[in-house]
Amino acid sequence: MVDRKAFPRRTFLELSGATVAACAGTPAFAGEFATAKYGADELARKSGRRVLQAQCPYCGVGCGTLIQVENDRIVGISPDKLHPTNKGVQCIKGLNAHEPTYRDRLTKVLVRKDMSDPATGHVSSTKGRFDDDVFREASYEEAEEIVAERTAHYIDEFGGNSIGLTGSGQLTMEAQWIENLLMKGVIGSNSIEANARMCMTSAVTGYFHSYGSDTPPTSYDDVEEADFISFWGHNARAAHPVLFWRVADHKKKNRVPTLVSDPRRTGTVTGLEDIDPRNSHHFQTLNGDISYLNAIAHVILEKYPKAVMPEEWLEQHSTGWREYIEGIRTRYSPEQVVERLRYVDQGRVTVEQIEEIAKLFAEASIKGRERGRGGCLTIWGIGYNQMLHGQHNTISIINLHLLTGNLGRPGCGTHSQTGQPNAMSERLMGGLTGRLPFNKSLDNVEWRDWMADRWRIPRERLAHTATLENPMVIGMMERALAGDLKAMFWMYTTHIHLPDVETLVRPALTKLFCVVQDIYRHAPNLLYADVVFPAQTWGEWPGGVYIQSERRLYVNDGVGRSFDEQGNTIEEARPDLDMAIDKGISVGRLLGLNVEEIFPYKRRTEGPFAGSFDPEEVFEDIVRASRGSDADLTGMLEVKEKDGTGLYEQLRRLRGIQWPAPTYEIAKAGGTPRRYMGQEGWKEAPYALFPKQGGKAKFKLCEQDYGGADGALLKEVCGELSQYGANSGEGPWLYENQELLIRARDNALTPEVPDLEYYRDHDKGIDDAKRDDKYPFWLGLGIVYEHFHSAKTIRGPSTLRLVPEQYVELNPEDAERYGLEDGEKVRIVSRRGSYEGRVTVGTSSMVRPSRCVTFPGYLFSPWNLSVADSADPKKNRWLVNAVAHRAWDPVSGQADYKKIAARIERI
Template sequence: MMEGTVRTTCPYCGVGCGVLATPQPDGTVHIAGDPEHPANFGKLCSKGAALGETLGLETRLLHPQVNGKRSSWEDALDLIADKFSTAIKEHGPDSVAFYLSGQILTEDYYVANKLMKGFIGSANIDTNSRLCMASSVAGHKRAFGSDTVPCSYEDLEQADLLVLVGSNLAWCHPVLHRRIEEARAKRPQMKLVVIDPRETASSEGADLHLAIKPDADTALFGGLLAYLAKNGALDTDYIQQHTVGFSEALEAAQAWGGEALKRATRLSHAELEVFYQLFANTEKSVTVYSQGVNQSSQGTDKVNAILNCHLATGRIGRAGMGPFSITGQPNAMGGREVGGLANMLAAHMELGNPEHHSIVERFWTAPKLAREPGLKAVELFDAVADGRIKALWIMGTNPADSLPNASKVEAAIASCPFVVVSEVAQQTDTSRHANVLLPSAAWGEKAGTVTNSERRISRQRAFLDLPGEAKPDYWQLTQVAQRMGFTAAFEYGSPSDVFCEHAKLSAFENNGKRDFDIGAYAELSEEAYDGLVPFQWPAPDGAKPDATHFFGNGGFFHADQKARFIAMQCASTSTSTSYDQEPLTQSDHLTLNTGRLRDQWHTMTRTGLSSRLCGHMPEPSLDISPVDAEALGLASGDIARGRSEHGEVLLRVVATSRQKAGTVFAPVHWTDQFSSNARIDKLVAAELDPISGQPAFKQSKVSVERYAGKAYGFAVTRQKPEVKGFDYAAAVPCAGGWRLEYAHDRQMQHAELQIALGLSGAKDVQWVQYTDSAGGRRAAAFEGDQLLAVFMETAQPVVLSRSHLIAVFERPRWEAADRLSVLSGWPSADQPAKGAIVCSCMNVGVYEIQKSIAEGAHCTNSIGAATGAGTNCGSCCSELSRILHDQSQLAAE
């Protein structure tokens, strides 16, 4: 462990916050926001603030493994090189593939892309960024001629109108949302419009929330383009000087009018008019979009419908205006820069462009450089399933959980002749099928760069020693490349060697012809690389361009330097004029929308280690409208079975008016490591955008019914519970141990529960038990004066104070006379409980918030002053407002 404070970058979302990590004498690490980093200026969200709680080694993969047994690095690397070389010799270069992640660093990405495309000779290298940002890439390239994000974060604060489309910024990018809220407080005239089928934390404070019909964004922005033309809001000079194709795009957009537009969007004329007028009359407008736009079978068209409106008004490339794609992962942008997608070359160059192909081929001295696009993510795993892929290397991601039709994907991985997985976690749903497991360096142990959503490149720096035999990903790739006979091209001694080569390639024969150029950093010394401060590209050698904006004066990257308007045809719509869906019957299908929770990240391999982050929403849930819940015989707290033609899951029901009738929402995070049957992507169909290849994660059809279990339980235990034996189970860490929610089709035997609660190896266990007249059970296990586990089980969903049981579980000693009190399930008057956690940053529960309101707190600021809730990242403020509103309503009745 290093001494002193280290400046690094957060490993979560695409905001790219700067972090100060200070190792402590006791082995812990103090985490704080970096006040000098221009992405966050010292702020951190709940996940970033809890990074120090996720650095333990309990779940880490620390040594190479071959077929489940510990191996040396030499043997593991030799085996990988041999298997890949043999597959290539016998079946050709397209018989092997890499699948990467926006979690790895740019240097890792660069080496992987160079090895696969340049020296193996195949473009079968893709990334989980295909699942979140590919439609933005495709839309940018169609319109601009390049994958260029024209905006910067300052534009969010300088805009007079912010439009959030398919983006729950408050939960998914909380620090950016906090910056916007502070800007709105300073400039109350600034307007916020949120376009989202759901009511979210982001829509809470919006001036206008458009609860649009799922997947209707193309129609909405097509209608906006027609409105802008009709109402004289076009920038005709910009259109004439810097664009082509406007007439065709406008003609297509004019099909979206009147009843057709209302049917398509399920919005009223008044709602459409308010939004369209606001956009037409506000020059400084920024449209922020994310997964609700991209994760669609028409995602690329949605992106271009948005870009059309900004090009038509000339609202691009100037302060406070532009279309702004916000990336989901910390290095999705870095992966795009090095060509990490199967249809791209390095440095934003094109596989199908002969000039670009020649540039990369000559720079790398790579005579085998791939000429054709490779298999995109879903296609790649289809090829694994049908046997075309003989050897597969998965790095830093969990496709058995995160790809659509996840059960098929997992079966494909299991059937592949040779699978390598580079991971930090010992057990994932993907790694259990690996022939070779390689221990990778984790955040805090590895060094390199990442690029955030505003094209800002920042350093991730190591402040921890490499544990066990863990190695950086770029090193693993380099070693295999050398064993495959490519030594001369892969003699990298450090990440800085890789970065400088990457920078040189970006500048090679560029001269302003390509958007991505960081040639100013091509000759960094090791010392200069270590001290690299965050910078935005472009950064060409010897020049000082406006690094904040692109395209204010045209200069697009098509051959004629003009942007392209894209004409989107009016899709067929229902002839119904009803904008409210009728109540469902049990046989009807609902539209499933999937997405992130505030305090979790991807498949929980990191955030699932923090009890603080797991306290907010500790179970896999299904949000459903009260209308649909009633029609289906569901109530909040029930377990629901969700089904599609691809699989089924069990989830806890949350009936909420924030969900529109006909739709349901479920989080993406749950895996078999934390739940028995909640991998939501098992239900998602592999329906793809035909241009980008990005899957549609927000429009699958599912049926929902009540799960009628015979036993429902809640437990707290010292050891991680075993979830596999239950029909429904979810286990997450809590203070002092683990909490378990479960439901089953029968009452489990006491011996079975002991195994599930991790008590099978405990000695001298003493039980305190109680069985009520309805057959409900309550029991606590003690070893000496320590409480090992407590569980409560009933024939219906368990009603008790979970926070109370978790709190008493932390008690260090239990006298015999006190043991029965554990079984009450509720705190006594002198034992106040927190209630469900609302503010993860400050660990504040709902009961504490309600108490502060009862004692006079009248706004979110006064709740924060009394409890600390909402005073860090602010992403819980919308929940504080709802609690305050509910309490006020009760007081008025």
């Protein structure tokens, strides 16, 4: 290493030399980023590096990424200019995706010396710690045997449903397939969940309800065709930058109006206003989206009948529309809505605003229909999904689109933007309770038998699984705490994404026997793991498919090897797929299943991926099984047979295929860009109709009511909900009180309501709230642009440096009123826990990133930094989900992280 610091002159001369070169000459091949103008081959030639094709490992936009490899190590990332999603552009997270790859890696198989054993009731004394002394190293085979024996024992004694699994929207499609087979087929458990549950399931169940299939009908290319684009609960500029800038480019070029519905003035709002403030609108609402969507429908019905689809069309293509229109007309005029929501929204959204948006929406709808292209494109994100009534949110959007016919044309539609790179696949693979692969329910006998045959397991085994119940992921944690669940597998995810970490999740994990597959040595899951397997990560897998938000399947190539920070090969690191297969084989064998038949895959003995299974074989099984579903991919098999192009190779060459691709031609053309086009004269296109309900979509009026001007109903329900999570480790269990959740959902309430009267009392200061045990603030948890989730980007120096510290966004008015200064350290306290952060006020705060402004009475913190100070609970001060409430949407299972009642305490 060059001793640059000892001789500043060196640094200095290098520096000046570089400055001169940068100013004077044309840069030659400048390493990392000046390379996006190249495709994969060209990049490889110019850089002299091996180049692999992959989908970016971060958000659900799913940018095409080129991984630069040197000596089997990932050394750089370039955007793929040939990929239709990002066209050679990538955001700051993706461009630095190689940085955290080799940091803090888990290198050995670890077994906790004092393991919890729910069979005997023994609870480990060392849970909650992950120091070296609580683990011993073990061989992979030994650990595998421990896991298999214990699992088989629990299955014998307590039944298959006593085993749980949480998968991930970052696993490959193949691993998700195997993991689902492992749980539902081999173990015989319906307790399989995934972190996709907290991400997208409101959209999933909403789509199911309205369209009959979990199929987002849109493509990103619709952005460039749209006449009106709205973002609901979606800070796209931070969460999905490449998508946002496609929208921004389109707005700039074609002056399309936009709407953002968000309680904060986010970068998305200001970014669009920078382009043109006159046609950029912002609904600053908290929880009022359903009502406002209904009110928009009301104005359109009353004032713009031309924008409403004719009755014959509605009758032909949908059900429930009469009741919907009737309800809208009587209960959702803008005046009624603004008045009804006043308790929470304080009239921040006005009647005039609603009418303006309705006008724009109607105009765009008419324009789109006349041209046969364009119309309204509605995009929503996690801020919209993570509500007690998330499913109703989705349904409300779809209602409005059906009413105005903004569906089945290029340039319009309902676009749910997933948070994770492969959440769509987790949904498609059915890696959730009660689901089967390809958008089918476990109760669908015909498909269940088909899947049992494809999985090569006895049909009755899957039929038995279908009888089991699991109240989704938070309910599963409650079951664990109540003693109903005995063991859990964690694959490529973390428990800190769940709400109510301190009083629900961690006490539950302490009692359970936990098997963890992870890549980082100090990942929070290791605190509660009994057996730990080091996993390979993105870029290291020997292949695997991701599906991003426009239904695009894309392959993730990898080097097949893992390294630690010192550059030593991690021999024990395996792909999650391999570990899932191994577990299936060893558990299945103990259960007396014919494992050779279920898992016919063979480890490769030579080549760069020697010792690992071939994911392409599994993928071929998946494609074969998709036949006849509305996600049919078997056209790819035809292409393989006719042209001899391998499945992965097809994905590589086409830069992804959008499902479904049922025929040779469609597969060759890159799949199906849009769905549900039957009503626009596209009848001949495959899968054009709504797949269920007699080819009809379903209207359903979703209601919202806080119970009068003082929010009486809201307070009553929230009062009842507040008892859940108040006692650590004990009941009552919310899964036993679904009526309460249904009541909250049907009135579109929040899980908690702050002491708003207390907040409005200007005599009360910060310290009074603590004394009086009041929670005067709303608190929302979300994400920050520089980080993705809570593991990788906080281990990458470039991104961590930019936003290194937990912060709390505070409205300037509140800051002044309570005498809190920018940069001050405070503690945020809810009924269930607390965390610390720095106060950031306004957009010129010294506390980074200072981009968003909340409304008075609303606080915001990102969850990305939850473990950036330390994963160790004793030292951790930033774990935000300690304060979140466990209440979930009884249909979708999603919790609401955005409306927590909190107070600020000075430190």
